[in-house]
Amino acid sequence: MTVAASALVVTATGLPAVAAVDSYPDEPSEAAASVLDSTLFKKALAAAAYSEAGSVSNAGPNEGNLNVELLGSELVHLGDVEVRLDEILDFGQLGALASRSEASGPLDAHAISGLAGADGGVTLDGETDDFGKATVDVLSVARLLGVDGLTDQIVDQLLLEAGAGAAEVKAEDGVILDQDGVGGPGQYRVADLDLTLHSPVIEDAASSIYDIGGTIDTTVEDLVNENLDESALTGLFDAIPGVPTPSITVDSNMQENLFQSVVGEPITSKNQLITIDLSTGQLEVHLDKLVDGPNEGGINALDPNTELIDDTTYPLIAETVHELMEDITNILIGAIEDSLNSVTINIAFTDESPLGNLDVSWSLPLADAVNGNFPEAVNNSTGTMAPVAELLVGTINTVGPALAPILAPVYDLLISDEGDNIFDLLINDLKTDAITKPLRELLSPVFDVLSQVLSITINRQVMTEGVAPTSTKAAAAETSFELSALSIALLPANEVARINLGNAAVRIGGDDGGSGEIDPTLTAVPASVAPGQSTVATGEGYTPDSTATVQLTDPEGNPVGDAIAVDTDSEGGFSTPVPVPSDAELGDYTVVGTDDTTGEAAEAPLAVVAGSDICAMDPTLTVEPNAAYPGDTVSVVGQGFPAGVPVTVQLRDAEGNPVGDPITVTPDEACGFITDLTVPEDAEPGDHVVGAEPEDGSEGAEAPLEILDPGTNNPGECTDPAITADPTMVRAGEEVTITGTGFPAGANVTVQLQTTDGEKIGKPVTVKVDEDCGFTTPITVPEDTPPGVIIVDAQPDDGSEGAQTPIAVIETVGGDGRDLTARFENPTAQRGDEQTFYASGFEPGEVVVGLINSESFALQAQEADAEGNVQWTFTVDERLDLGEHQGIAVSTEQGDSASATFEVVAGAGGNGDGGLASTGANVGILIGATVLLLGAGAVMIKRRREISQAFATAMGRLSDDSRSA
Numbered sequence: 009m010t011v012a013a014s015a016l017v018v019t020a021t022g023l024p025a026v027a028a029v030d031s032y033p034d035e036p037s038e039a040a041a042s043v044l045d046s047t048l049f050k051k052a053l054a055a056a057a058y059s060e061a062g063s064v065s066n067a068g069p070n071e072g073n074l075n076v077e078l079l080g081s082e083l084v085h086l087g088d089v090e091v092r093l094d095e096i097l098d099f100g101q102l103g104a105l106a107s108r109s110e111a112s113g114p115l116d117a118h119a120i121s122g123l124a125g126a127d128g129g130v131t132l133d134g135e136t137d138d139f140g141k142a143t144v145d146v147l148s149v150a151r152l153l154g155v156d157g158l159t160d161q162i163v164d165q166l167l168l169e170a171g172a173g174a175a176e177v178k179a180e181d182g183v184i185l186d187q188d189g190v191g192g193p194g195q196y197r198v199a200d201l202d203l204t205l206h207s208p209v210i211e212d213a214a215s216s217i218y219d220i221g222g223t224i225d226t227t228v229e230d231l232v233n234e235n236l237d238e239s240a241l242t243g244l245f246d247a248i249p250g251v252p253t254p255s256i257t258v259d260s261n262m263q264e265n266l267f268q269s270v271v272g273e274p275i276t277s278k279n280q281l282i283t284i285d286l287s288t289g290q291l292e293v294h295l296d297k298l299v300d301g302p303n304e305g306g307i308n309a310l311d312p313n314t315e316l317i318d319d320t321t322y323p324l325i326a327e328t329v330h331e332l333m334e335d336i337t338n339i340l341i342g343a344i345e346d347s348l349n350s351v352t353i354n355i356a357f358t359d360e361s362p363l364g365n366l367d368v369s370w371s372l373p374l375a376d377a378v379n380g381n382f383p384e385a386v387n388n389s390t391g392t393m394a395p396v397a398e399l400l401v402g403t404i405n406t407v408g409p410a411l412a413p414i415l416a417p418v419y420d421l422l423i424s425d426e427g428d429n430i431f432d433l434l435i436n437d438l439k440t441d442a443i444t445k446p447l448r449e450l451l452s453p454v455f456d457v458l459s460q461v462l463s464i465t466i467n468r469q470v471m472t473e474g475v476a477p478t479s480t481k482a483a484a485a486e487t488s489f490e491l492s493a494l495s496i497a498l499l500p501a502n503e504v505a506r507i508n509l510g511n512a513a514v515r516i517g518g519d520d521g522g523s524g525e526i527d528p529t530l531t532a533v534p535a536s537v538a539p540g541q542s543t544v545a546t547g548e549g550y551t552p553d554s555t556a557t558v559q560l561t562d563p564e565g566n567p568v569g570d571a572i573a574v575d576t577d578s579e580g581g582f583s584t585p586v587p588v589p590s591d592a593e594l595g596d597y598t599v600v601g602t603d604d605t606t607g608e609a610a611e612a613p614l615a616v617v618a619g620s621d622i623c624a625m626d627p628t629l630t631v632e633p634n635a636a637y638p639g640d641t642v643s644v645v646g647q648g649f650p651a652g653v654p655v656t657v658q659l660r661d662a663e664g665n666p667v668g669d670p671i672t673v674t675p676d677e678a679c680g681f682i683t684d685l686t687v688p689e690d691a692e693p694g695d696h697v698v699g700a701e702p703e704d705g706s707e708g709a710e711a712p713l714e715i716l717d718p719g720t721n722n723p724g725e726c727t728d729p730a731i732t733a734d735p736t737m738v739r740a741g742e743e744v745t746i747t748g749t750g751f752p753a754g755a756n757v758t759v760q761l762q763t764t765d766g767e768k769i770g771k772p773v774t775v776k777v778d779e780d781c782g783f784t785t786p787i788t789v790p791e792d793t794p795p796g797v798i799i800v801d802a803q804p805d806d807g808s809e810g811a812q813t814p815i816a817v818i819e820t821v822g823g824d825g826r827d828l829t830a831r832f833e834n835p836t837a838q839r840g841d842e843q844t845f846y847a848s849g850f851e852p853g854e855v856v857v858g859l860i861n862s863e864s865f866a867l868q869a870q871e872a873d874a875e876g877n878v879q880w881t882f883t884v885d886e887r888l889d890l891g892e893h894q895g896i897a898v899s900t901e902q903g904d905s906a907s908a909t910f911e912v913v914a915g916a917g918g919n920g921d922g923g924l925a926s927t928g929a930n931v932g933i934l935i936g937a938t939v940l941l942l943g944a945g946a947v948m949i950k951r952r953r954e955i956s957q958a959f960a961t962a963m964g965r966l967s968d969d970s971r972s973a
Contacts, residue, residue, distance in 0.1 A: 029060070029488060029490075029513045029514065029515045030515075031060050031062065032060075032062030032063075032064070032065065032066070032111075034527075035062040035063050035064040035065065035111075036063050036064070036113075036114030036115075036516075036517070037062075037063040037111045037113065037114050037115065037116065037117045037179070037514070037515060037516045037517070038060065038061060038062045038063065038111050038117065038514070038515050039060065039061045039068070039109040039110055039111045039117040039118060039119040039177075039512075039513065039514045039515075040058070040059065040060040040061075040109055040119055040511075040512075040513050040514075041057075041058075041059050041060075041072070041107035041108060041109050041119040041120055041121040041175070041511060041512045041513070042056050042057055042058040042059070042072065042107050042121055042511045043056050043057040043074050043102070043105045043106075043107060043121050043509070043510065043511075044056035044057075044142070044507065044508065044509055044511075045058070045507075045508050045511050056072075056074065057072040057073055057074040057075075057105055057106050057107045057121065058072045058107065059071055059072035059107045059108060059109040059119075060109050061109040061110050061111040061117070062111055063111035063112065063113060063114060063117070064548055064549065064579075065529075065548070066111075067110065067111050067112055068108075068109055068110035068111060068112075069108050069109065069110040069118075070108070070109050070110070071106060071107065071108050071109075071130070072106060072107045072108075072109075073105075073106045073124065074102060074104070074105040074106060076102055089152055089153075091152060095145075095148060095152075096144060096145050096148050096149050096152070097142060097143065097144055097145070097507070098142070098143040098145070102139075102140040102141070102142060103123065103137075103138050103139050103140035104123065104124045104138075105121070105122065105123060105124060105139070105140075105174075106121070106122070106123075106124035106130050107119070107120065107121040107122075107130060107511075107512075108120050108121075108129070108130045111514075113579070114516065114517065114579070115179065115180075115181055115182035115516050115517055116179060116180055116181065116516070117177075117178075117179045117514035117515070117516055118176075118177070118178045118179070118514070119175075119176070119177050119178075119512035119513055119514055120132070120174075120175070120176040120177075120512055121173075121174055121175055121176075121510055121511055121512055122134075122139075122174030122175070122176070122197065122510070123138055123139065123174065131174075132174040132175075132176060132195065132196075132197045139171050139173075139174070139197075139199040140171070140199075141169050141170060141171055141199070141200075142169075142170050142509060143167050143168065143169050143170075144167065144168040144169075144170065144462075144496065144507070145166075145167060146166040146167065146168050146203075146462065147163070147164075147165065147166040147167075149462075149498060150166075150460075153498065155460055162207060162209070162453060162454070163205050163206065163207045163454055164206055164207065164208070165204070165205060165206035166203070166204075166205045166454065167203070167204045167205075168201075168202075168203055168204075168462070168464075168496070169200075169201070169202045169203075169204060170198075170199075170200075170201055170494055170496075170509055171198060171199020171200040171201065173196065173197060173198050173199070173492070173493025173494040173509040173510020173511075174196065174197040174493055174510045175194060175195070175196045175197070175491045175492060175493045175510045175511055175512040176194055176195050176196075176491075176512050177193065177194040177489060177490075177491050177512040177513060177514050178194070178514075179487075179489075179514045179516045182487075182516060182517055184471075184487065184489050184514065184516075188309075190309040191309055191310055191311060191312060191467050192311070192312040192467070192469055193469070193471070193489060193491070194469075194489070194491040194512065196308065196466075196467050196491060196492075196493035196510060197308055197493055197510065198296070198307055198308060198466055198493050198494050198510070200294075200296055200307075201294070201295040201296045201307070201316070201464070201466075201494070202292050202293065202294055202295065203292070203293040203295055204290060204291070204292045204293075205290070205291050205293075205454060206288070206289050206290050206291075207289060207291070208289065209446050209447065210284065210286065210289040210290065210291055210447070211286075211289035212446065213286055213446065213447065214271055214286040214287065214289070217266075217267055217270050217271060217286060217336075218263065218267045218271075220266070220340070221262060221263035221264070221265075221266035221267045221340075222263045224260075224262060224263070224266060224340070224344065224431065225260040225261065225262055225263050226260070227431070228258075228260040228262065228344075228351055228422065229258045229259070229260045229351075231418070231421065231422065232258040232260075232351065232353065232374070232418050232422075233258050235417060235418050235421055236256070236258070236353070236414075236415070236418050237414055237417075238256050240414045241256065241355070241411070241414050242254055242256075244403075244407050244410055244411075245357075245400065245403060245404075245407075248396070248399055248400055248403055249396075250393075250396045251357060251366075251396065251400055252357060252358070252359045252366070254355045254356055254357045255355075255356045255358070256353065256354070256355055257353075257354045257356075258351070258352070258353055258354070259351070259352050259354060260350065260351045261350045261351075261352075262343075262344065262347040262348075262350045262351065265343060265346070265347040265350060266340055266343050266344070266347065269339055269340065269342075269343035269346075270286060270336055270339055270340060270343075271286045271287045272287070273285075275332065275335060275336065275339070277328050277331055277332045277335065278331065278335070279297065279328060279331075280294060280297050281293065281294055281297045281298070281324070281325065281328045282294070282325065282328050282329065282332055284332060291447075293325060295316050295317075295464065298316050298317075298321060298324065299314060299316065299466075307466060310466050310467050311467070312467050312468075312469040313465055313467065313468055313469060314465065314466045314467055315463065315464070315465055316464040316465070316466065317455070317462065317463065317464055321455060325455065326448050326452075329447050329448055330448075333447075340431070341431050344422065344423075344431060345422070345423045348373075348374050348375040348419065348422060348423075349373040349374065349375045349376055350373075351373070351374040351375075351422075352371050352372060352373055352374065353371075353372045353374060353377070353415070354369065354370075354371050354372075355369070355370045355371075355372070356368070356369045356370075357369075357397075357400060359393065361391075361392070361393065363391050363392040363393075364389070364390050364391020364392040364393040364394065365389060365390050365391065365393055366389050366393040366396060366397055366400075367387070367388040367389050367390075367397075368385055368386070368387050368388075368389060368397050368400050368401060368404070369385065369386045369388075370383075370385040370386070370404055371383065371386075372411070372415070374415065374418070374419055374422075375419065377408075377411055377412065377415050378412055378415050378416050378419040380408070380409065380412060382405075382408035382411070384401075384404075384405055385400075385401045385404040385405060387401045462496055462497065462498065463496070463497035464494070464495075464496055465492075465494070465495040465496075465497070466493070466494055466495075467491070467493070468490075468491070468492040468494075468495035468508070469489070469490065469491055469492075470488075470489070470490045471487070471488065471489045471490075472486075472487070472488045472489075486515065486516070486517045487515070487516055487517055488513070488514070488515040489513065489514055489515075490511070490512075490513035491511070491512050491513065492508035492509070492510060492511045493509060493510030493511075494508070494509040494510060495507075495508045495509075496508075496509075526549055526550060526551055526580065526603060526605075526606055526608060527549040528547060528548070528549045528550045528556075528580075528601065528603055528608055528609070528610040529547070529548045529549050529610050530545060530546070530547050530548075530599065530600075530601040530610035530611060530612045531545070531546050531612050532544070532545050532546075532586065532599045532612035532613070532614045533546070535612075535613065535614060535615060536614075536615040536616075536617050537588055537614065537615075537616060537617070538588075538616070538617060538618060539588055539589065539590050539591065539592045539594075539616060540588065540589070540590035541587075541588055542585045542586060542587045542588065543585070543586050543588070543599065543614055544583060544584070544585055544586070545558050545583070545584055545585075545586050545599050545601060545612065546581070546582070546583045547574075547576070547580075547581060547582045547583075547601045547610065548579075548580065548581050549580050549581075549610075550576045550580040550581070550582065550601070550603045551576060551580060551603050551604075551605040551606060552576060552577070552578050552579060552580040553576060553577070553578055554575075554576050554580075554603070554604060554605045555573060555574065555575055555576065555604045555605075556573075556574050556576055556582060556601055556602060556603050556604055557571050557572065557573055557574070557601070557602045557604060558571070558572040558574060558584055558586060558599065558600070558601050558602075559571045559572070559599075559600050559602070560586055560588065560597060560598075560599055560600075560614070561597060561598045561599075561600060562592075562593075562595065562597055563595045563596050563597065565598075568588075568589065568592060568597065569587065569588075569589055572584055572586065586599055586614075588614075588616055592616050593616070594616050594617055594618060595615075595616055596613065596614075596615055596616075597613075597614045597615070597616050598611050598612070598613060598614065599611065599612045599613075599614050626648045627646065627647070627648040627649050627700070627702075627707055627708060627709040628646070628647050628648055628709050629644065629645070629646050629698065629699075629700050629709040629710055629711040630644075630645045630646075630711055631643070631644055631645075631685075631698050631711045631712070631713045632645070633809075634711070634712060634713055634714060635713070635714040635715075635716055636687050636713065636714075636715065636716065636727075637687070637715070637716045637718050637727060638687050638688060638689045638690065638691045638715065638718060639686070639687060639688075639689050640686070640687050640727070641684050641685065641686045641687075642684070642685050642687070642698075642713065643682060643683075643684060643685075644657055644682070644683050644684070644685050644698055644700070644711075645680070645681075645682050646673075646675065646680055646681045646682075646700050646709065647679065647680045648679055648680070648709075649675040649679055649680065649681065649700070649702055649709075650675065650679070650702055650704060650706055651675050651676065651679045652674060652675065653674070653675065653702045653703060653704050653706070654672050654673070654674050654702070654703045655672070655673050655674070655675060655681065655700050655701065655702050655703070655708075656670050656671070656672055656700070656701050656703065657670065657671040657672075657673060657683060657685060657698065657699070657700050658670040658671075658698070658699050658701075659685060659687070659688075659691075659696055659697075659698055659713065660696060660697050660698075660699060661692065661694065661696055662694060662695050662696065667687075667688060667691050667696065668686075668687070668688040668691070671683055671685060685698060687713075687715060691715050692715065693715050693716060693717040693718075694714070694715055695712065695714055695715075696712070696713045696714070696715055697710045697711065697712055697713065698710060698711050698712075698713050726750055726751065726752055726753060726781040727750060727809075728749075728750040729748065729749070729750040729751045729802070729804075729808075729809050729810060729811040730748070730749055730750055730811050730813075731746055731747065731748045731749075731800060731802050731811045731812070731813050732746070732747050732813060733745070733746055733800055733813050733815045734747070735815075736814075736815050736816060736859060736896070737815070737816045737818050737898050737903060737905065738789055738815060738816070738817060738818070739789075739817070739818055739819065739903070740789050740790065740791050740792065740793040740794075740795075740817055741788070741789065741790070741791040742788070742789055743786045743787070743788050743789075744786065744787055744788075744789065744800070744815060745784060745785075745786050746759055746784070746785055746786070746787055746800055746802065747782070747783070747784050748775075748777070748782055748783045748784075748802055748811065749781065749782045750781055750782075750811075751777045751781055751782070751783065751802075751804055751808075751811075752777060752781070752804055752806060752808055753777055753778065753779050753780070753781050754776070754777060754779075755776070755777045755804040755805060755806050755808070756774055756775070756776055756777075756804070756805045757774070757775050757776075757777055757783060757802050757803065757804050757805070757810075758772045758773070758774050758802070758803050758805065759772060759773045759774070759775060759785055759787055759800065759801070759802050760772040760773075760800075760801050760802075760803075761787065761789065761790075761793075761798055761799070761800060761801075762798065762799050762801055763798060763799070764797060764798070764799060764814075764866060764868070769789075769790060769793060769798060770787075770788070770789070770790040770793075773785050773786075773787045777804070787800070789815075789817060793817050794817070795817050795818055795819050795855065795900030795901065796816070796817055796855070796857055796869050796900055797814050797815070797816055797817075797857045797859070797866040797867075797868070797869060798814070798815060798817055799812050799813070799814055799815075799866070800812060800813050800814070800815060814859055814865065814866035816857050816859060816898040816900065817900065818898060818899065818900050818901070818902070818903035819900060819901050819902070819903065826849055826850075826902075826904060827849055828847065828848070828849040828850065828897070828899075828904060828905065828906035829847065829848050829849055829906055830845070830846065830847040830848075830895065830896075830897050830906035830907055830908040831845075831846050831908045832844070832845055832846075832895065832908050832909070832910040833845075833846065834910060835910055835911065836910065836911045836912075836913050837884045837910060837911075837912060837913070838884065838912070838913060838914070839884050839885060839886060839888070839912065840883070840884065840885070841883070841884045842881060842882075842883055842884075843881070843882060843883070843884050843910065844879055844880065844881045845858060845860075845867070845879065845880045845881075845882075845895045845897070845908070846877065846878075846879045847877070847878050847879070847897030847906050848875070848876055848877045848878075848906075849876055849906065850872035850876040850877075850878065850899060851872060851876060851901075852872055852873065852874050852875070852876060853871050853872060854871065854872045854876070854899055854901055854902075855869050855870070855871055855872075855899075855900045855901060856869065856870055856871075856872055856878045856897050856898065856899055856900070857869045857870075857897075857898050857900060858878075858880050858895060858896065858897050858898070859895070859896045859898065860882075860888075860893060860894070860895055867880040867882065868880075869900065878897060884912060888912045889912065890912050890913065890914060891911065891912060892909050892910070892911050893909060893910060893911070893912060894907055894908070894909050895907060895908055895909070895910075
């Protein structure tokens with residue numbers, strides 16, 4: 009049976025026209041996913057791995073994990089009846105399932121439900137057993153809904169076992185994708201689907217099979233008696249004087265063997281649709297075999313809205329029952345031949361006289377006798393008949409070969425086509441009335457009730473499209489799409505309830521709420537800072553591609569500090585640091601963000617508190633890098649220590665013995681510190697720890713540090729990987745030479761081009777590091793690469809440090825001889841200072857990118873202003889060594905450039921190498937500097953992992969919201 013495809017548009021399918029996602033109706037896009045839901049997300053079952061996202065207020069990605077223990081207590085409505093899920097559903101076999109939802113823009117959304125991956129993701133791939141099963145108690149549902157027709161005499165158990173479903177829906181640029189190319193938009197996975205019933209009728213069928221075995225025994229005995237040539241058999245013994253004519257009886261004991269051949273294990277029909285286990289009274293209907301998918305992939309490649317149960321279902325199952333009974337007949341007939349040794353021909357010679365008794369018996373298994381295997385006769389004779397008996401037994405034990413031609417015709421009859429026909433007719437007559445008819449009569453009301461109680465749909469899709477937006481700023485007509493791998497409607501005629509397994513849904517292209525007006529919101533993270541520190545103000549819902557003004561106000565509403573002008577992005581959002589003056593009084597302040605276009609404003613509270621009040625007081629320690637050679641210097645970052653209380657930092661070996669001299673550092677008012685620690689030249693390789701203990705005896709912290717063996721690689725050459733590109737400005741389709749230094753000798757390094765967001769560009773190149781820890785390899789920029797900054801990423805296959813460098817993709821080389829100029833605002837700068845790079849002479853609107861080439865990182869592309877000027881602001885941090893650094897501003901359109909240099913110098917009290925002083929650095933300043941760098945649009949190309957990890961540790965007080973901002 010092939011089920012025709014259903015149309016996708018709601019008005020054509022007859023499916024309920026309910027939006028799949030409506031948790032964020034006033035936001036441009038949203039997504040939702042779950043392992044299980046009830047009635048199209050109208051009731052979100054939180055324990056069923058439910059997740060959702062809205063593009064403005066909750067973009068995600070957000071995840072939901074299955075909680076089977078809580079899921080059973082969830083309540084669902086079956087019409088007017090409210091029941092716990094565990095009264096009708098059993099989730100005990102479900103696997104580790106989860107969902108993930110993300111709405112990243114007005115036209116982009118992604119929802120997926122499926123197996124929880126080891127990396128925290130969600131996937132549709134996996135073994136069937138990994139998904140597990142959910143079991144619907146159909147009998148309980150029918151009785152709760154008041155559907156009559158099934159009694160315990162017909163069926164006392166009726167379960168729908170559904171392999172947990174999975175689904176994925178993805179919208180990109182306003183288009184809902186068809187990821188697998190079959191079954192319409194989205195993709196889905198159904199593990200398996202079985203209807204299992206138990207019935208006294210099936211148990212009675214087993215009894216009937218046993219009775220059939222007994223009838224076959226009787227028939228065999230009659231056939232042997234009718235066709236055995238007794239005169240030929242007795243004639244073998246006529247020459248022995250004094251021997252009476254023997255009595256001949258036939259005994260067939262095949263009943264148990266025949267019964268076990270059918271009942272001993274479950275039997276599955278040839279079309280794989282039905283499995284019957286007569287020993288337990290259980291019958292399984294494999295519902296996934298009811299449909300033939302038009303595409304490769306079977307049940308997981310069906311057309312949208314494929315119904316499993318319709319008016320053709322029962323006739324197909326009834327026909328399969330008939331065929332299954334034919335299979336049972338063939339099994340029984342085959343078992344007869346295998347059981348003919350249970351048929352014996354008993355020959356007995358008996359005679360009684362006053363002087364003695366003749367008692368000689370000979371039992372011949374039919375199959376053995378025909379094949380020449382004869383048992384010896386048994387002699388129990390007495391008195392004067394003993395000599396006669398001995399003569400008879402001797403004759404019996406020698407005439408065996410003469411018996412084969414006499415018994416063979418009977419044996420051949422039983423195994424011949426004629427014999428098969430006899431038993432076939434006999435078994436068919438018996439099974440038709442005793443088995444087939446009762447089973448078909450059993451299944452008819454089951455499927456009558458089933459079609460009333462359940463509608464089972466695979467690849468259920470509900471789409472609404474073409475909804476007119478109410479806002480003049482709406483980017484496209486709104487589209488909503490829901491996909492359920494498996495959908496079960498209860499009382500489908502009235503759509504009383506629906507249970508969906510494996511769900512994903514998105515809505516895209518909506519407006520901003522229908523008013524056509526902005527709706528600004530503002531947050532300040534962290535919400536508590538000390539004087540001299542900064543918070544980060546994040547705005548949403550402002551006029552897109554415009555400007556806003558951010559102002560800090562004191563408890564009386566007076567402005568504090570200067571107003572901050574910010575640019576809004578294409579979605580009306582912005583993020584900017586808001587400093588609190590070092591002399592600010594403690595109290596409740598407010599951050600106000602005003603939309604410059606409309607004058608509308610939003611506020612966020614900010615508490616200005618003493619530095620010690622914002623300490624986590626849960627000390628943590630980070631050492632970067634966490635592996636070093638003797639003589640190397642590492643950074644030690646502490647957070648959550650008592651402000652102003654000196655802390656002793658000490659390196660110790662695995663036994664706890666001190667290695668080298670301790671360092672004393674004092675945490676700043678933000679309760680943190682950063683200090684350098686140099687590994688002694690005589691330190692032994694192996695596992696070590698760095699400990700930090702406050703002098704007041706309060707809690708300390710420690711972090712691991714591995715001391716590497718200098719003999720492994722030359723520490724000066726192989727522990728500080730870096731790469732350079734030549735040229736740094738290149739057109740799409742051209743080749744760049746990449747040179748690496750400081751990589752592990754002998755390792756394979758994968759060189760990959762990628763965007764500044766980490767998306768791969770073109771194919772990677774693999775190169776082996778030479779004995780001097782270096783390599784050189786060409787790599788080609790793909791023809792279709794757009795102008796702008798891209799990243800060259802080099803990663804060793806042993807998992808050690810990698811390196812990156814930016815290059816500029818340009819349209820032409822050389823330009824037209826324009827007089828381009830560049831300069832840095834400050835000729836010299838210290839670490840922690842803010843630096844601005846200016847360039848001019850470009851055409852208005854021309855796209856320009858910036859590179860800092862000494863310790864390579866990129867500055868994001870900008871359009872030149874009306875006067876042809878561009879500028880970038882960034883923070884001088886530990887990536888930049890003491891000395892001269894070059895900045896290059898490159899036109900992506902004409903390929904010409906301008907450059908300038910500035911020098912990084914040590915600050916007063918510095919340690920001479922440009923690092924942070926060992927007495928501790930202000931972590932609050934470090935955080936503020938990092939935020940300024942991010943706010944200026946710089947793309948940090950991290951040469952070593954310690955930079956990102958140390959910064960992440962230093963920013964530990966910030967909430968997840970501020971980090972995502």
